[in-house]
Amino acid sequence: MSYRTLTSDEIRKLEEQGCTADDWQGVQVLEPFIADHIINMRFSGEIRIGRLQGEHCLEGGYAVSSGLRDSALHNCTIADNVYIDRLGYAVNIDFENNSEVRHVDILAVNGETTFGNGLELEVMNEAGGRSLPIFDRLSAQIAYMLVFYRHDQELVNKLTSMIDDYVKSRSGERGCVGFQSKLTNCGRLLNVNIGPFVKIEGATELQEGTVLGCEQDPAIIGAGVTARRFIIQSGSHINDGALLTDCFIGQGVRISRQFSAENSVFFANCEAMHGEACSLFAGPYTATHHKSSLLIAGLFSFYNAGSGTNQSNHLYKLGPLHQGVLERGVKTGSSSYMLWPTRVGAFSVVLGKHSGNFDASDFPFSYINEEKGKSVITPAMNVFTVGTRRDSQKWPKRDKRKDPQKYDLIHFGLFTPYAGERILRGMHSLEKLQARGSKQEYLNHKGIFINRLMLKICRKYYDMAIKVVLGESLLRYFEQLGDDIDADQLEEKLLNASEPNADSWIDMAGMLASRSVVDELIAEIKASQSDIDEVYERLLQAYEKYDQQATCWTIRTIQSLHQLSPEELPVSVLIQVLEDWKTAALKLNKMTMQDAMKEFDAHTRIGYGIDGDEAKAEKDFLAVRQSPEENSFIQMLKDEDKEIESRYNLVLQKLQ
Amino acid sequence: MDKKEINQGVKKVIGQVLGINKNEIDDNANFIFDLGADSMQSIQLVAAFEEEFGIEMEEDRALEVQTVSGAVDFIAEQLG
């Protein structure tokens, strides 16, 4: 396929149709060339035009022929079946097949650019120190290592160097409007690379960035959006006047309603509306829907912000350099406030205003309230709430990513070994506090207060939870074995499954891994002679080790709790674990049902306030010919009770 | 321990947990309706009773006790 210059007849026809060119020799076309649909165009520099056949169907069912109208192009390439209408001017742009551009002011590339790749964002620490270089294939896990493993400079340097190499490959002097992309009613698009299947409608300004899409999952940028120095991955929708500066937007993200963010990263399935973010590391499923909510200098994931959520990262001493960590599953209530540095344990709820720094990471599933200016924690209170259970079920169902290539690796689940390890830590901490024998009303633990009278019952609830974790993990292992359970050989099989040891657990922005797996991963990366692709492979391997590591941890924990040596695991102990699981799981369901009854007035209706947000976000209230959500939740719990019994009986039969 | 002593102990605990004057607690008072206990405080009351009287109260049954006199009877039963 080769281009040719225009014939004089063709030039005359084009001129009759209002077209001009600085030099018609610079305009080359492919056969068959039809001049009919090239009207009022101004050409300059090197122009290449493909075959303009076919139609585009616009909103309202209005069909137009491919063609070029009322626009100015300089040094542009037009592939086949392109439609351009009222494009102020385009400079150094390649328009790929089937792309469509209408009513856009400026689309230009101004010299060499990396389109946002390689840009360093000041995440977590507004004053710097945790700079994250972004690129268009960034994953949550890679970002996590770069931001949080600054103590391992060798790792950070290695990753940075791999990213630098990748960034070089993204550099160029020409921009692209990708295959089947549509740009309509936009302002200025400068130094922007637009991938295939992207829709940009009404964006005000995009500068220095990349937008990716794919057939299964286009990226959509809507009205009034302004983005400067950014990367947006496939399947994300940015709408309603959102304002992004120095941002990375991962896959399946929803940002709208004038949300503004700077120096922030948003990974898979985040949702952000109305509020603000600054130096935010938003791990998967971070959600903030309300006006007056600010997320600043913090790590969040599987998170929901009540309206008016706020934090301070500024102690007015050394500048805004403080950071916060909210482990996965945390929720903050309306108008809640935290002063960084602070750390909150997994699946906890924070209500009220907290002007003291604390570390509550030892106590997952907790309620953190403010009582007369004091930050008070009630550990384990969130183990059996409706909100917790619903959240854990909803996340896997809400994975919006349809791109076959999913960058962020995510482990779901509520009572995972990760949670289990945290629960054990919580129990241990409570025991130590109880052992102090103090008669004070409140006991201080790393800056937060616990009511002495709650110690016992909190420990009891943790005990219930850990039994659920261990039993659940063991059952999963047995169920995977299927019929292949021979009670006699089981002990040996399990002991074999407990190597290599899985000790503590890390949540790498959505991916759960044991410390040994993470250490191994880091060592492999540091030793790598390859490019960033190898990192993805290693991460995937680490991701896939989860089940095996979960079983390891379960067995070792059972042995530890039952005072067994690493070589012992009698069937009688396993049966005991399962019995404990069954009792605990049924009790947990009963308590959750009571929570659904809203007996515990102080806490559970928080679910309502936050569920209201979810309904808004989900918009599935539009389809109502189905059972009401609340009743089906209670029914689900009742069905689960039956399932608990049957799972238990099934495995017990095989063990006995 | 006789019931009168238990009664005094119960009121002392309630006064401490709920922050009210133990002398103003009526024998028939309901923890929630009359004394304003929320659900957390209901749990704290159980733990405080256990501590005060050196007993273990089965949680579900304990939470069913909603009045001062009910608590006195329940504790008396536990103490034998």
Next chain:
Amino acid sequence: MSDSGKQIHDNLHTIFHPESIAVVGTNRTVGTVPHDIFMNILKDNYQGIVYPVSPGANSIAAVKSFKYILDIPDPVDMAVIVFPSSVAHMAMQQCGEKGVKSVIIISAGFREVGGAGIEREKKILEIADKYGISFIGPNCLGVINTDPAVHLNASFARKMPERGNIGFLSQSGALCTAVLDYALAKHIGFSKFVSFGNKADVSEIDLLNYLKDDPETKVILLYLEEISDGRALLNTASNIIADTGKPILILKSGRTTEGAAAAASHTGSLAGSDEICDAAFAQAGILRCQNIEEMFNIAIAMAYQPLPKGNRVAIITNAGGPGVLATDAAIQQHLQLAEFSESTTARFKKHLPKTANIKNPVDVIGDARADRYDAALSAALEDGAVDGALVILTPQSMTDIDSIANKVCEITARHEKPVYTSFMGETDVSSGIDILQRHNIPHYILPESMCTSFSRAFAFQQSLQQKKEAVSPCSDCERESALKIIESAHKDFLTEDIANQILRAYGLPVLDGKLAKSGDQAVSIADKIGYPVVLKIVSADIAHKFDVGGVQLNLKNAEEVKTAYQAIINSVEKKRPEADIAGIYVQKMAAGGTEVILGLKRDQAFGPVLMFGLGGIYVEIYKDVEFGIIPLSRDDMDNMIKGTKSYPLLSGARGRERSDIDSIIDCMRRLSQLALDFPSIAELDINPLLVHSKNNGAAVADVKIVLNKDR
């Protein structure tokens, strides 16, 4: 209105217009329901006095708090109970002692959780009964009244909605929050907003009756999860619609077809609870909606604009494509494109450019500004052949959207005809849409929704014109005879001979027939009746005779009868050896006719239901049936017949003779009477009823009756 009805009405009035409220069980913990409800009342500018009642606090948000409601020195009009369910009865008791007659119970943990919750609910009902208290809930979101004289948000919904004339009643609290959010975004206002939860005391019936007389409410929306008293709902709704013309829109979550699965008859298996709901609502004039969006699309049409008096619409657009889409949608929705008069056309020609399309849909062209819309819309609305206008706008660079929106508002206000709009797009048109919404001009994202809404509004207007006169009872029905037959039945499934006797007693056109217990007897009966005859197996154990070779048709002489008799016996004994055979029914063979089915079933919510449709053995495959809730008016019966797809077969299509539809109506009337007189009849199938040509009547060719097990 009865005394108790008046009391409930008055108590409800106090709930919506309290001069003072006590929030019983509130606390200081921000973010909890007890706290938030109190704060909502306070901060959303309630015009009365609010007292917090909290045993644990001296004040809530700097407002003096009382330990008990009895401690409040002044009278209290309404109490909102937010205590946990375990002590709610104590709060209720004190409300009674205080003399409070109107209560809202927000707390959950009652009937909806079963077990102890049921007992708790009973307890509060007893107390309410004792003191003459009416209460909404329990387990509800609360109540909102946007009347500026009250301005009450006694709920834990985040925001107060805008004021409007739509009354919203919902059984689901969670749905309410979503609806409020949706409505705020679209500037849809409410008069009253109620979540009634468990409806232990005040039900949707009471609330509907209240809204009937509420001058602030013009349209009523209802979301239901279950129907406790279907008849009451239908009667209430029909009365409201007939007396006030207020439309009632219902969103009812669907149920499974478990009721249908267990049925013995065709009617039973076809009459799923959702199909009956559809029929019941339609019969009462209630508009059933598929989802919230549809509900509000129709609601705003009816709340904001007059009901269309006809279905001739003028479509005005500045873009051809959307105009075509709207046209297609209009036709699909059985609307007509108005034909403009000559003077209207002349006006279009005068004010619109030559390139404009001046036939319907009127295309004012892409560069149209407010002046062209003005001219087109004014002329259209002033044309007597136009019943309403649908205005479409697509944003071009020169389109002065806000001016056009303002112009549409202005012109609409000058006319009594409905105007609906569709400004297509999102950002550019948003300010224009805002103007339309604030001026109560219904706006739709899609032309299709616009047309659907117009069509539903028109259909509603038409239904208001239907007289719906009750049908008088049959004076010649022999109730006593039928009663004797039913009382002496041993089994639930009545054999055909017995069933025919019942039908005969009620004057249905049963073909001559008698039970034979031998071949000779069969011949003797056939001789008397006259040939040709039909022979049918009679056994309470056999529901589907054809399936077991239990039917022989068109027997022309004694020989054939005898042979057929034996053939039937042999076949049935082989296929169903266990069946208890009462004999063989010898019946006159009907002389052709169109096969229709008439059936009866009892629905749990709505009571006796009549079914009519295309009959025959494939009735469950074609499913061309319509339902009606007994008692039916003449119009209802007509609508049922005309509503079937196969109606043209009866009305004389393709050169067929018109069938005797009056005889079908007569049969329906008699069956309805039978259903009302005998609650013990659980199901009844007449399949087929053979309908002959006009004035030649009909004949019952086969019938099944199933009685209630616990009669």
